[in-house]
Amino acid sequence: MSHLLVLFLSSALAILVISSGARWISSKRPARAIPAGSGPASKSSENRAMLFAQLRALASIAFAVVLFLALLRASIAFTGQVGLPLALTAGLSASGGLLLYSSLPAPMPPRTGAANASLVPRKPWSFGPRRSFLVPAAIAVCYIGLLVATGLTSSPDELGRYRLIRLAEGAHSTSAGPYPGWFYGVPLMLVTVALAGAAFLALRRISSTPSLPDPRMAALDMQWREISTRVVVRLGTGALLGYAGGTALLAGQAVAGAAANFNQSGHGPLQPLFAVGFAVAVAGPVLVAAGAFLIFLAAKAAFTIRSSARHALAKPADQAPTSQGAGA
Amino acid sequence: MITLDEASPIPPFEQIREQIGDLIRAGELGPGQRLPSIRQLAGDLRVAAGTVARAYSELETAGLIQTSRATGARVRNGQGLAGDMRRAAMQFVATAHGNSLSLEDALGAIRSQWRQE
Numbered sequence: 001m002s003h004l005l006v007l008f009l010s011s012a013l014a015i016l017v018i019s020s021g022a023r024w025i026s027s028k029r030p031a032r033a034i035p036a037g038s039g040p041a042s043k044s045s046e047n048r049a050m051l052f053a054q055l056r057a058l059a060s061i062a063f064a065v066v067l068f069l070a071l072l073r074a075s076i077a078f079t080g081q082v083g084l085p086l087a088l089t090a091g092l093s094a095s096g097g098l099l100l101y102s103s104l105p106a107p108m109p110p111r112t113g114a115a116n117a118s119l120v121p122r123k124p125w126s127f128g129p130r131r132s133f134l135v136p137a138a139i140a141v142c143y144i145g146l147l148v149a150t151g152l153t154s155s156p157d158e159l160g161r162y163r164l165i166r167l168a169e170g171a172h173s174t175s176a177g178p179y180p181g182w183f184y185g186v187p188l189m190l191v192t193v194a195l196a197g198a199a200f201l202a203l204r205r206i207s208s209t210p211s212l213p214d215p216r217m218a219a220l221d222m223q224w225r226e227i228s229t230r231v232v233v234r235l236g237t238g239a240l241l242g243y244a245g246g247t248a249l250l251a252g253q254a255v256a257g258a259a260a261n262f263n264q265s266g267h268g269p270l271q272p273l274f275a276v277g278f279a280v281a282v283a284g285p286v287l288v289a290a291g292a293f294l295i296f297l298a299a300k301a302a303f304t305i306r307s308s309a310r311h312a313l314a315k316p317a318d319q320a321p322t323s324q325g326a327g328a
Numbered sequence: 329m330i331t332l333d334e335a336s337p338i339p340p341f342e343q344i345r346e347q348i349g350d351l352i353r354a355g356e357l358g359p360g361q362r363l364p365s366i367r368q369l370a371g372d373l374r375v376a377a378g379t380v381a382r383a384y385s386e387l388e389t390a391g392l393i394q395t396s397r398a399t400g401a402r403v404r405n406g407q408g409l410a411g412d413m414r415r416a417a418m419q420f421v422a423t424a425h426g427n428s429l430s431l432e433d434a435l436g437a438i439r440s441q442w443r444q445e
Contacts, residue, residue: 106371115332117372119348119357121364121400210371215329 015100018063046220049212050306053224056104057231057302060202064097082163087184087246091191094239098198098232102205116215124203127222127229136237140196143244147185150251154181165254167262167270176257180247188243199236203229223309231298231305238294245287252281332373340375344383352392354417355408363393363401 071092075085125133155166155175162181167174180188206228212221255277259270301308330347332340351357363369366384370377384401387393395401409417424434 113334115334115373115375116329117332117364117369118329119351119364119369121362122368208368208371210374213374 014063015096015103018059018100018104046217046310047306049214049217049220050224050309052106053228053309054302054305056101057228057305059104060097060101061299061302063100064093067096068093082161082178082183084184084187088187088191090242091188091195091239094235095191095194095198098195098202098235101232102198102201104205106209115213116211118211118218122207122225124200124207126207127225128233132230132233136199136233136240137196139237139240139244140192143192143240143247144189146244146247146251147180147189150180150247151182151185154179154183154185165258167258167273169262172262174258174261176254176261178250179254180251184247184250188247192240192243195236195239199232202232206232219313220309223312224305227301227305227308227312231302234294234298234301238291238298241287241291241294243291245284245289245291247284248280248287249284252277252279252284256281330373332375340373341379341382341386344369344373344380345386348383348387349390349392352387352403352407353409355414357403359403359405359407361403362399363403365400 068089071089072086075081075089078085151162153165154162155164156162157164157177161183162185163179163183164175164177164181165179178184206225209225211218256269256274257277259274259277262270262273330344330351332343334340336343338346348357348363357363363384364372366377366380370380373380384393384395388395388401392404392407393401394404408414420438421434424437429437
């Protein structure tokens with residue numbers, strides 16, 4: 001386990017070094033002024049303004065992928081932990097990417113002679129519809145509820161680790177695993193909390209980044225914040241769905257396996273436990289696929305922030321997505 | 329939207345205080361409306377947080393806003409100008425624009441008239 005701890009500390013150090021380096025570079029490099037004028041902002045100045053938003057998202061996704069590969073390699077090498085490091089890999093990688101996103105500094109503001117500011121407060125939840133934040137929160141609560149339920153119904157193995165489900169009636173008993181009991185559940189709950197905290201910090205970074213200096217880019221400023229919020233929310237929701245699906249698959253398989261083995265009277269699997277386990281096991285891959293799809297959409301959106309923001313602005317007003325966000 | 333002119337001889341905190349105060353009196357910032365956090369406004373205007381904090385503090389002293397740690401800064405009730413004052417101001421500004429007066433010239437005309445009353 002100490003190797004895994006070293007890897008976590010190395011990841012935290014990498015985040016610190018990358019964000020400090022970016023902060024140092026942005027403080028040393030003279031900012032290029034974007035002159036304000038009366039006409040529409042030029043494409044090049046808009047591109048320049050959008051570049052940082054895209055780079056920050058891409059750097060965070062690249063870091064999450066690198067961290068995932070490093071943790072995966074390390075967790076495969078572990079023996080005796082019965083898959084626990086492997087189970088934590090995806091959540092820790094996504095949390096690391098989001099933490100890097102929240103720790104990268106905002107670009108140095110250019111000096112234009114005049115600065116403009118909206119008087120509308122910006123909050124972490126200002127740049128997306130309410131349901132886009134409620135859905136992942138509900139998934140997180142349901143997931144923790146599932147982990148508590150599986151924890152309460154789990155039994156210890158021969159080493160005292162709560163990772164089995166045991167069915168018993170009189171002298172007859174059977175057990176199956178791996179089952180997401182407390183042995184897996186407690187670390188998974190901690191990863192869920194870490195993921196939620198990292199996502200909140202990333203959303204706070206999006207809202208607290210100073211607005212674009214040119215007042216003609218107010219709509220563009222709103223667009224990058226909305227798209228970035230979508231990326232963060234989809235990434236977090238996708239990771240949560242992936243975890244919920246993986247946990248459901250394991251739990252369902254174990255319950256169905258135990259019910260199938262609990263064939264005391266020779267009348268086939270114990271019902272309705274077998275049917276419930278089978279249904280939960282089938283729901284698992286569906287949730288995992290939905291999570292993977294959301295993560296794919298998040299990565300795609302992160303790669304196209306610049307073009308998407310410009311495209312959204314080019315749409316006629318009646319086709320543009322309605323926004324509940326605050327103006328910047 | 330407020331604008332900070334870096335070349336202006338008026339100190340930044342005074343520019344912020346004046347513009348927000350004007351927006352409150354003109355009714356564009358309504359009673360109870362939340363103002364951005366000190367950090368947000370300082371970031372957008374590229375000034376130190378203390379500059380915005382001083383502007384907010386003076387607005388609070390003038391009774392235009394109220395601040396608290398929990399809810400941030402909010403516009404106080406009953407600080408907007410009466411409707412007839414706003415209409416008169418709009419009419420005056422339209423006349424000043426019609427005569428191609430600058431803001432300073434228009435304010436000078438008001439100051440002059442004010443002293444005569």
